[in-house]
Amino acid sequence: MKPTGDLSLVKKINKSLVLDYIRTQSPISRAKIAEISGLTKATVSSLVNELIESHLTYEIGVGQSSGGRKPMMLLFNGTAGYAVGIDLGVHYIYAALTDLNGTIVEEYRMSHRNESVEQVFAKLMECIRELISRAPESTYGIVGIGIGIPGISDEQGNVLFAPNLGWEHVPLQAMLEKEFDIPVIIDNEANTGAVGEKQFGVGKSASHLVYISIGMGIGTGIIINNELYRGTTGFSGELGHMSIQFDGPKCPCGNRGCWELYASEHALLDRARTELGIAQVTVEDLLKLAEEGHPAAIGLFERLADYLSVGIVSIINGLNPDLILIGGRLAEAQKWLREPILKALEQRSLPYPREQLNVQFSELGIRATVLGACSFVITNFFASTKVQLDWNRYV
Amino acid sequence: MKPTGDLSLVKKINKSLVLDYIRTQSPISRAKIAEISGLTKATVSSLVNELIESHLTYEIGVGQSSGGRKPMMLLFNGTAGYAVGIDLGVHYIYAALTDLNGTIVEEYRMSHRNESVEQVFAKLMECIRELISRAPESTYGIVGIGIGIPGISDEQGNVLFAPNLGWEHVPLQAMLEKEFDIPVIIDNEANTGAVGEKQFGVGKSASHLVYISIGMGIGTGIIINNELYRGTTGFSGELGHMSIQFDGPKCPCGNRGCWELYASEHALLDRARTELGIAQVTVEDLLKLAEEGHPAAIGLFERLADYLSVGIVSIINGLNPDLILIGGRLAEAQKWLREPILKALEQRSLPYPREQLNVQFSELGIRATVLGACSFVITNFFASTKVQLDWNRYV
DNA sequence: AAAGTTTGTAAATTGATTAAACAAACTTAG
DNA sequence: CTAAGTTTGTTTAATCAATTTACAAACTTT
Incomplete structure (x- = not known):
């Protein structure tokens, strides 16, 4: 049964609205909320008082006046x-x-x-x-x-x-x-x-963002219309298993030439072992080498960037997001990945979906x-x- | 300014609800709408009468009784x-x-x-x-x-x-x-x-569907949460330009190895020309040859199916839709594409996102x-x- | 000090829903 | 064929959250 509209729904909508203004624009006064929300002062007053009663909001004291009675400033009570x-x-x-x-x-x-x-x-x-x-x-x-x-x-x-x-x-x-x-x-x-970055990280102002977590494999979280997109049965986001080489090597998933076979930590370390000839190598080692100016190590990151770009271009062309966010362990290699990726996207992606696109690396890091x-x-x-x-x- | 809740909003919601029931379940009585919507009979009665006044609904006559007063049946007035x-x-x-x-x-x-x-x-x-x-x-x-x-x-x-x-x-x-x-x-x-198929074709019951229009190139329409997804700037759906071969041939779009270079009408006809040695060949010709049992023609469609599948697998793994809908000119080749595609998906796509997946060919055809x-x-x-x-x- | 502004509350009004009651129309059991 | 029960759809009163209007309090500016 679909939900119907009634007065309690109206109240829920408006109370959410008021609470959201307090959460995002605090400190803020009742009058200001009324002004920017379009609700009347009376309504805002009543809703705010209920929020105070439920301890989600509290009054912090009077603020600056702009030529009249001083406003009582409100704060969201994060510690409720x-x-x-x-x-x-x-x-x-x-x-x-x-x-x-x-x-x-x-x-x-x-x-x-x-x-x-x-x-x-x-x-x-x-x-x-x-x-x-x-x-x-x-x-x-x-x-x-x-x-x-x-x-x-x-x-x-x-x-x-x-x-x-x-x-x-x-x-x-x-x-x-x-x-x-x-x-x-x-x-x-x-x-x-993806949700962490959207809510608390660099993704705050993005409506459609794809978070690419590069670790052992590649996992992706897709946020569409400000909401995590879960797909029909909750299994969306396995973009690591899109094929970027249809006749490429077999992947355990059943597919061939999966993106993560080329652009993951696993792939990077594999190439490091065979091409640098180091038996036991970690991402830290490679970062250190690159930092020291080791050309082959830097080259490895640049190749990783190339492979990453192939998948990112597909995402951009297909989903036209406003933000591509690179996270996971390999986001730490930002210094060597950033420029090559941006350059590749410039070359390979369609111009129109690229217009309003932002490419960023995770700020929250391990906390995302x-x-x-x-x-x-x-x-x-x-x-x-x-x-x-x-x-x-x-x- | 975000919209607020008020009485007119409540009315809009409920009026939409009632109209939708009439549109989708007609002929239907006021009492039945009240029962399945959860609204009271009084509310439904009042809203229905307004819909009748605005000519969007009309009464068609009394229906069967189940042991009481006969219900007045309502119809949506499609010719308004x-x-x-x-x-x-x-x-x-x-x-x-x-x-x-x-x-x-x-x-x-x-x-x-x-x-x-x-x-x-x-x-x-x-x-x-x-x-x-x-x-x-x-x-x-x-x-x-x-x-x-x-x-x-x-x-x-x-x-x-x-x-x-x-x-x-x-x-x-x-x-x-x-x-x-x-x-x-x-x-x-x-x-x-995509919207046509979602609204009037095979996609009616799908919430997340990807419509793949195979013509000269490949265009895709993505419906997520029952709504067309347009992306940040309205340019989503260019999945035809996702790379399925990162070092493949250059595409005019700037990318390499784009899906549509392998799986479009253009690609099919190209292969037909070089491999069958026919100078001027059309899709109709190939369909006719295949119908006559020509092995090379059938082989061409099967190869097309293979290339199509590569991209479809990526879509399934990434977006977990409940319906993949194949439309456009080449949907007419269903007879030779269907089985090979299903088989390839079985082999190459991840099992979980495949569970509730349906793969269909357009029913509306040119009318979509x-x-x-x-x-x-x-x-x-x-x-x-x-x-x-x-x-x-x-x- | 007077005038004007701004904030926040109070009282009356509005309007859509619900709940309860009911009349009309119909079926069915005996 | 009648009485009893059911179903439909309307009417009436109650409810509730928002709006409108009015206003008191608190402040700034002239």
């Missing part, structure tokens, strides 16, 4: 609740506690290696427990737990397949919700990273995933008091 | 207005007049070849004038003109670039609106085709573009009385 966000890596767990503004207030890290599902799960629990115990007292307490995983999950928060973790069909969300009795949200690491995970939880928390309709159905 | 849709082809103009249901009531065709912008524009005007003159009397008259073009246009309806037509920076929308003084909507032929153009106009017409908010901003 806290969110736990976790970046579940292949060999590490990075957990953080943020307030409702997305400001990190506590962190906790652990490493793991070749451990069983149970052992990793135990460590996960330890991280969460620790952060929850450290959380300050607040009105709404811990509003949820968000987790970014190196693999794919379904809508019920089951980890379907995380090859590098050795996980298959693990009902992670259910397990954690049973344990902690608060909302748990699971999503792919690239998706959480964790912050995205928190953002999921915070958004979900607000959604319970906000508009939750599929409006497209009305058109 | 008409839309003009045009498929502006490289060598033809196909124009149609539809009612608000999208039913074609009049058609008009013309051909053109190597003519100036002015000459083609004159023919376009002739088509429109002819159809408008043939339109039956109706409450709302001609509600707009929609045009699908073989090129790209901006949001102001300027044809920026239509190479095969030889057009560049033609303010088509402005020219036509000045002439006819009704809303004119211009969009790419693949986009209109025209109907999509009409759909734009009709949607736009209803939008004036419907909800027009960017709801995602509330999250």
Whole structure:
């Protein structure tokens, strides 16, 4: 049954609107909100007072007058609740506690290696427990737990397949919700990273952005119309497995010539081993060599940039985003990747979709995933008091 | 300024809802609408009566009773207005007049070849004038003109670039609106085709579909969340220019190894010429040969299917749509393309995004573009009385 | 000090929905 | 064939959130 319109819907819309203005333009007065929102002063006043009652907003004191009564300035109360966000890596767990503004207030890290599902799960629990115990007292307490995983999950928060973790069909969300009795949200690491950057990083002003996480493989998170696009069954974003060479080498996924076979950390290190003749080489080593001016190392990064560009051009031509955001481990190689990529895009992409395009490297770095995970939880928390309709159905 | 909620918004939402039920489930009674919508009988009654007053709905007579008073059945009045849709082809103009249901009531065709912008524009005007003159009397008259073009246009309806037509920076929308003084909507032929199939063809039940129009080149129309995705500046859908061979031949677009260099009509005919040794060959010729069992001709279609599949796999892995729709001229080769494509997808695409995927060939054929153009106009017409908010901003 | 501005609240009004009641029209059980 | 029950669609009163209008308080400027 489709949702209908009634007065409570109107109130939800307007309350969201007012809260959003307070969140994004604070400190701000009631009168100013009325002016920019188009609502009447009376309405804004009433809604703000309800928000104050529910501790999401508070008055900070009078502000500057511009020739009349001084306005009472309002602030969003970010500390009314806290969110736990976790970046579940292949060999590490990075957990953080943020307030409702997305400001990190506590962190906790652990490493793991070749451990069983149970052992990793135990460590996960330890991280969460620790952060929850450290959380300050607040009105709404811990509003949820968000987790970014190196693999794919379904809508019920089951980890379907995380090859590098050795996980298959693990009902992670259910397990954690049973344990902690608060909302748990699971999503792919690239998706959480995309949301993190969109919400708290360089992607704030982009409406359609593609986040490319370059690690062992290539994962992508696609944000369309300011919202994470999940696809029909929640498995969108596997652009790492688009073919850039139809008769290229076989990929374990079944396809040939997948992008990530050419433009991932794995591919880079492979080439370093065979071409530089170093047996055990890491990204750090290569970065160091490049920093020292080693031409072959720099050459390797430039070739990586070329391969990356091939896929990015396809994304630009196909999706016409306003932002391409490069994240993941290899975003650290920005210094050597940036220029070659921009140059290649200039040459290879169609001029029109390129016009309003921005190409950026992640600012949040390792924190993108964790912050995205928190953002999921915070958004979900607000959604319970906000508009939750599929409006497209009305058109 | 973001839209606020008020009583008129509530009414718009509910009126849209009621009208949609009447449009999609007619004949239907007031009581039934109340039951399935969740609105009260009183509300539905009042809204229906307003719809009747505005001639968008009418009563058709009493229906079957299930043990009580007989219900008064309602129908959508599709003939309350008409839309003009045009498929502006490289060598033809196909124009149609539809009612608000999208039913074609009049058609008009013309051909053109190597003519100036002015000459083609004159023919376009002739088509429109002819159809408008043939339109039956109706409450709302001609509600707009929609045009699908073989090129790209901006949001102001300027044809920026239509190479095969030889057009560049033609303010088509402005020219036509000045002439006819009704809303004119211009969009790419693949986009209109996608919308046509979504609205009136096989795509009705798909939420995320990618329409692949295979003609001289490859154009794609992407529908996400039941809405055409236009990208940041309206230039999305150029998936024909994603590279499937990074070191492949140069494409006029600047890229190398573009999909359409391998999987378009142009590529097919090229191969036919060199490999079959026929100097002047058309798609019709090849279809005829294949029908006669000519192995080389069939082989050509199978190779086309292979190349097509490479791109389709990337789309599936990246966007996880619920429908891939193959349209355009080469959709007629369904008989030889279908099986090889399905087989290749089975082998090369990731299993999870494939689960709920459907692959279909266009049913509307040549009419897809025209109907999509009409759909734009009709949607736009209803939008004036419907909800027009960017709801995602509330999250 | 007077005049004008700005902020925020209060009271009355508006309008769309809901809830409850009801009349009309119909079916079915006995 | 009648009484009982059902279903449809309208009417009436109540509700609720926004708007309009008015206003008091607090401040700046002349």
